[in-house]
Amino acid sequence: MSERKRAPRRLPSRRGGDSRRGSKPAERSEALARRKTQRAAAAAPPLGGGGRRGPKPAARQRGLGAKDTWRGGKHSWLSRWVVLACGVALWQLWAGHRHSAFFPPPSTIWSAMHQKWFNGPAGHLFLNSNATGNILPSLGRIGLGLAIVVAIGVPLGIAIGRSRVLMDYLDPLLQFFRSIPVVTAAPVFIALFKIGTQMEVATIVAGTIWPLLLNTIDGARSVDPVQVETARAFRYTAWVRLRWLIFPSTLPSIFTGLRLALSLSLILMVFSELVGSSNGIGYEMDQANSAFNLPDLWSALVLLGILGYLMNAILYLAERYVLAWHRASHG
């Protein structure tokens, strides 16, 4: 009895042919990944919770089947920063030569950024009060918005993805609302929530829920049916199946959706602050724009680039940590 209650460590995974009905790109790549997993016999099982406790992949497959969209060795890490640095240096030379008002040299942009945000005390990570007054609220809105989106999107997505009936009823509505650009709904949000954080968070939620929801639905739908049937045959309860099979199998898709939602949330944060706010990065951009202050405008763009890069990197690390078992199949 207690044996049965314990979560399954490993369900027998199917070997050989891939006879799944769908061959959607995402689904297919999953199938491919799974095949690779089976080839690299020591890879962690797709099931088994966080997987960190699971066996480490003994041999990571590199070369032929290895997937490294952006990953490379240490050399590549160095060379790509060198290229970026060269680009910035060229820009500096060109802009110093041209004296264009529209393309200030990076040194001007940097000093504008320093003036605006980073001349604070070292104890505050060099952030001055203007930075804490504008960057932190913006980040807070993104954080709150994404938290709400995950809280709504993941359970709803898994429910819709696992239930044919729910999918049938809701699909046309989802398709319609997904197609509405949030931007056009901004006047409505302003009327509903008044100008301020509430309205900005609502805009972020309304825009970023779709990639997360649709990806979660896709992921939940393409859980290996054989594994589901096996778990059912072993009489695991619905909760155990959800917690230990369906949720972990959906996690990669959830992270894909989250990655899309993250970059979208940055866009919507800026947009909602441009439309109506009294602080935030978008508000500062609006100010710079109406004052025709191009260095300030550029420095806000650079800051957004840096923030986006950092947020992506954090998400990537989280993904690597949470999906260690999945990555094993990606080499």
Place this chain on the structure above:
Amino acid sequence: MSRASGRRRGTAVVRGVIGIAAFIALAQIVGETGIIKQNVLPLVSTMLAQAARLAGNGRFLADIGATLEAWAAGLAITVIIAVPAGLLLGSVPVVRVATRAVVEFLRPIPSVAFILLVNLLIGPGLRMTLTVIVYGSLWPILYNTMAGLDDVDPVAKETLRAFGFGRLAIIRFVSLRSAAPHIATGIRIASAVSLILAIATGYQTGRINGPGIGAFIADANSGAGNTPLVLGAVVWTGLLGVVLNMLLVTAERLLLPWHKASLMETS
């Protein structure tokens, strides 16, 4: 088999219609009972009536035409730039590694933030809208093309290589075809982004930027603000998005018949 799937689709359509009807009814009830005040958010029936009336509004139709023009031109330019770039980045590791930092840095800069800068640089007009659209919708196609190239069956590639085919032939006969579904998905995402940016740019800059749904909404919202009119236009943008997506899905089905299985359920 086909009869069963036909019946399946019939059930799905009936349920979908019920879902829409239930949603409209629910929203109407919420409005009627005053849970959400009518001067804040008008009744669904008012909204839909306004949307229906807009179909006969010549100016609005011209605005829709202008938005569609920007959408189509922007998407076409993006595809012409992004697919070859994706093929290059995806098949030549050195280029990919070298450009990684630049791409990773540029990508998260919100396209909406660029509206202000591009507006100052180029000035209002279709060229500015197109610049913003291309910048924003570049990434999904680029990334999907690269992901598609990563997913190419290595055995097929190795086989061609073993038979002495060159790099270009491998890209042409194996990689491109195998990545086509991914690229198509990228184009579909880019289409949605393109529509959003066409409207957002118009909304942000207003009528000086030329006609478009964005300008129409900005006009409707100016002054006291005509919320029903705004929402009527919003309903149309939603329908436009659904229709454009359906068109692209159909095109995908016709052009890539070998992967029709994936289109059964396009989300």
